[in-house]
Amino acid sequence: MAKLVAILATTHHPFFYKTSQLPADEAPPFAADWVRKVEAYRETLTRAQPDVLVMVGSDHFHQLWLDNMPQFLVGKAPYYDGNWENEIREFGMPKLFFKGHEELSAYMLREGIDRGFDLAFSHELRVDHSITCPIFTVRPQNDLPIVPIYTNIFAPPLPRPERFVQLGKTIREIIDAWPSEMRVAVIGTGHLSLELGGPRQFGPHGPDPEFDAKAVEWIRDGDIDGVLSNVTLDSLHAPGNATHGFMDFMLMMGIAGYARADYADNLNLFHTMEAYFTWYPDPSLVSGPPLTSKGALLR
Amino acid sequence: MSKYLVNKFLFTVDRDTTLTERYREDPAGTVAWWEAEEANKILNSIDAERSTWLSFAEEERQALATHDHVALFEMGAHPFLTLTLWIAMFERDWDEPLGMQLDYAAKLAHVRQPYPDISC
Numbered sequence: 001m002a003k004l005v006a007i008l009a010t011t012h013h014p015f016f017y018k019t020s021q022l023p024a025d026e027a028p029p030f031a032a033d034w035v036r037k038v039e040a041y042r043e044t045l046t047r048a049q050p051d052v053l054v055m056v057g058s059d060h061f062h063q064l065w066l067d068n069m070p071q072f073l074v075g076k077a078p079y080y081d082g083n084w085e086n087e088i089r090e091f092g093m094p095k096l097f098f099k100g101h102e103e104l105s106a107y108m109l110r111e112g113i114d115r116g117f118d119l120a121f122s123h124e125l126r127v128d129h130s131i132t133c134p135i136f137t138v139r140p141q142n143d144l145p146i147v148p149i150y151t152n153i154f155a156p157p158l159p160r161p162e163r164f165v166q167l168g169k170t171i172r173e174i175i176d177a178w179p180s181e182m183r184v185a186v187i188g189t190g191h192l193s194l195e196l197g198g199p200r201q202f203g204p205h206g207p208d209p210e211f212d213a214k215a216v217e218w219i220r221d222g223d224i225d226g227v228l229s230n231v232t233l234d235s236l237h238a239p240g241n242a243t244h245g246f247m248d249f250m251l252m253m254g255i256a257g258y259a260r261a262d263y264a265d266n267l268n269l270f271h272t273m274e275a276y277f278t279w280y281p282d283p284s285l286v287s288g289p290p291l292t293s294k295g296a297l298l299r
Numbered sequence: 300m301s302k303y304l305v306n307k308f309l310f311t312v313d314r315d316t317t318l319t320e321r322y323r324e325d326p327a328g329t330v331a332w333w334e335a336e337e338a339n340k341i342l343n344s345i346d347a348e349r350s351t352w353l354s355f356a357e358e359e360r361q362a363l364a365t366h367d368h369v370a371l372f373e374m375g376a377h378p379f380l381t382l383t384l385w386i387a388m389f390e391r392d393w394d395e396p397l398g399m400q401l402d403y404a405a406k407l408a409h410v411r412q413p414y415p416d417i418s419c
Contacts, residue, residue, distance in 0.1 A: 086387065197372065
């Protein structure tokens with residue numbers, strides 16, 4: 001069976017790439033700390049030595065549109081292009097090109113449908129920054145085949161938080177059952193409290209620091225019951241009008257099960273809190289010396 | 300009300316650099332042209348298969364034609380679409396980083412929760 005070697009759940013901040021490319025004398029004061037934290041986080045994936053990446057993200061009205069909107073979609077293509085012109089314009093990111101892993105995509109689709117998720121699929125998908133950002137942060141050499149999975153956190157009516165957790169659990173079952181010798185890592189990106197296009201956007205920190213403080217504890221502790229008893233589709237409006245992206249973190253908690261994270265770090269930035277979590281479902285699959293740090297949230 | 304059509308305008312204009320510039324320079328003319336020629340195009344279909352029923356409500360037409368992002372927010376246009384297009388059109392007019400975005404937010408300071416419903 002395949003080996004699930006690492007689960008990474010992280011925010012995706014489209015300005016990281018550009019910020020990380022700036023010379024020191026032009027970089028903002030927070031840049032050095034941000035780059036240092038991202039490089040430490042990258043090591044949590046590198047040491048797991050994955051062969052294939054399952055990438056969970058959410059299209060931001062790039063390819064998926066309101067005339068034809070899937071709730072959950074799996075890419076099944078031999079290749080994927082990455083990043084859209086209006087992202088390049090706004091964020092200064094380059095276009096990317098990915099190999100796909102069609103065998104795992106096909107298995108994910110067949111098994112997902114048979115296990116209760118009528119997954120949509122795409123044979124030609126240009127992935128957006130929800131999937132390319134973690135490549136820039138944790139796998140900049142972009143050398144591994146991917147299976148992209150998109151969720152709808154953007155265009156109501158949305159699936160409820162319970163459904164995201166359940167999909168995560170199902171993805172875990174599917175990877176664990178995949179008849180392959182591949183080492184699989186899952187990387188999913190979402191948001192903590194976030195406001196876009198509203199009065200609370202682009203403040204000195206995320207729009208709801210209290211929510212963010214609770215959210216990183218739920219994730220770090222694998223507290224699925226705690227998060228499900230506190231978070232609903234309605235409640236997610238209060239921390240910020242784009243906070244439904246937190247449900248992608250909940251999906252990743254579903255994949256990790258009720259496990260405490262092995263790495264948990266965060267960073268307060270203008271506009272949003274960054275957060276970086278990694279689980280190793282079977283630590284015996286990860287060789288080499290232990291992590292020098294488990295992140296600020298696990299000290 | 301056609302929140303869907305307002306969103307479709309924002310979506311199609313944002314992803315086409317030529318249209319973005321045209322809307323920046325001539326908002327009323329671009330909205331009138333778009334409603335006449337583009338509004339009923341099913342994306343990904345030929346002209347013979349156009350829809351036959353989509354048009355703006357007057358307040359929607361007015362909000363788009365005057366670059367009124369506050370009115371668009373209040374009528375439930377998708378805030379991500381509006382913001383992204385506004386960044387593309389107007390960020391260049393500000394000297395300080397995030398100046399446009401902070402001004403955009405300040406003009407919405409009167410808004411209280413719950414925000415307008417963005418369901419179409």
